[in-house]
Amino acid sequence: MKVHLTRRYLFVASHRLHTSLLSEEANRETYGKCNNAHGHGHNYFLEVTVSGTVAPETGMVCDLVALDEIVKREILDRFDHQDLNHLREFAGLVPTTESLTICIQQILSRAPLHAHLESIRVEETGNNSFEYSGAQLLRR
C-alpha cells in the first residue's frame, strides 16, 4: 500500500531579486520591494514529500531519522543562514522561491532517500508557497 509522507523543516536565508538582463528601472518594476539593493530575508518552511510501500515489518515508508539527516546535510546545511545570491547554486539565476524549490527538488532527487521523492513545497511567507515535483504531475 502506497503512502505519502511529508516532513516539514525550517531554514532562514536572505536574497535579492535582480537580473542583469533588465535595466535598473525594469528590475524595480518587476521585483518591487524584493529588488532592494541590500536584500531581505525569509523564514522558509520546506516540506519534503516522499512516497512508497509501507514495509510490513516496520510499518514505515522510510526511516525518518535517515530522511532528516539527508535533508539536513543536503539542504539545511547548505541554505540555512545564507545569502542565496552568493551561493553557487544560484550563479546566473535569480533566487526566486520558484528557482529555490526547483533547486531543492533537483538536489534531493539525486540523494539516497530510500523512498520515492514525490514533491517539494517551499513556503516563502505565510501567504506564498511553491511546489515542484520534477517531470511528474503534482498529486492533488
Added chain:
Amino acid sequence: MIYLTRKAEFSASHYYQNPEWSPEENQRVFGKCANLNGHGHNYTLEVTVAGEVDAVTGFVIDLKLLKDILERQVLEDFDHRNINKEVAEFVSQVPTSENIAIAIWKRLYTHLHPARLHRVRLYEQPDLFVDYYGEE
C-alpha cells in the same frame, strides 16, 4: 467534481515494537518510539471527500453526517486511547502514522455515499504528516 475536507483531532498513545525482533533490533530501528511504556501525540486528521454538488442541497456531503461518521468510525476508538492495546487493527501491526492512515481509510471509505473518499491525511506532529489515497 469538488473536494471537501473536514478536520478532527484525537490524542492517543502508542509505541513501536516488532515482536519478531530482539529488543536491540527494535531499539535500533524504532529509536525512542520503541519505549514499551509508550508516548503520545495530538493527532490531526484531515478527511477529504470528492463528489458532485447536489443540485437541491448544494452539498457534496452533509457535514453533520460526515462529522458523525468520523466520531463513530474513528474518534470513539482512537481518542484518549492506547493504540497498541485498544485499537483492534494494531494488535498485530505497528501503529505508525502510515498504518493508522490506512486503517482510518478502511474504516471510512464505505460510509461516505454519495461522496467518495479521496484522501486521508494524518498529522502526527505539525512537522510530520502522511497521506493515503487508497489502493492505486
